[in-house]
Amino acid sequence: MNKKILFVVTSHDKLGETGESTGYYLGEVSHPWAVLTAAGYEIDFVSPLGGNPKYYGNNPEDAVNQQFLANEKYQKKIQNTLTPEQVRAEDYAAILYAGGHGTMWDFPDNAALAKIAQEIYENNGIVSAVCHGPAGLVNIKLSNGKYLVDGKKINAFTNEEEAAVKLENVVPFSLETKLIERGAKFEKSGLWQTHVTVDARVVTGQNPQSAHAVGEAVLTELKKL
Secondary structure, eight states: OOOOOEEEEOOOOBBBTTBBBEEHHHHHHHHHHHHHHHHOOOOEEEESOBOOOOOEEEOOOOOOHHHHOOOOOHHHHHTBBGGGGGGGGGGGGGEEEOOTHHHHHHHOOOHHHHHHHHHHHHHOOOOEEEETGGGTTTOOTTTTOOTTTTTEEEEOOHHHHHHHHTTTTSSSOOOOHHHHTTTOOEEESTTTTEEEEEEEEEEESSSSSGGHHHHHHHHHHOOOO
């Protein structure tokens, strides 16, 4: 069984026209990373542009964040992310799209990333995403022409959560609405509640609070392969 997992992080660092910066959300990388590496999995990182992507959301009191930031091996990896063209889908048992608002700009229309995810899924692997990470799922099509999310139970950052952080008019589209348009059976809990949905080897989590549970759910699914 392949012991490698591919984490996808955004290269986009501008929060629309607000003048503020964005990127990937640190805890949505660090928490699944901690769960999966502890179970013996090796993780690689890819981003649309490769190189050293920006992150935000570092809570100094989050011990897992600090553990990740102090890990020299994985800091070297995430500061030198692969480009999609450098990735061989057959090397990975699972893919995880980490969140952060940047994903809303550069995940949906990245055909190379979508192809990697399609190939991992159709090779009996797992596709997973957390918070805004499911922006990477909205345009993935399978060999049968259907959207990956069509007919599946899916979870992501909700319209209510986007409104709560006052970014519903900044992001280029509504993630929840777009997933529903693609045929997803959207599930959700209240603001900032942990919620993870698993359906047919697709694992999705609602928000940063769900990141650890997404890692655990991916691990559970990996054990079934």
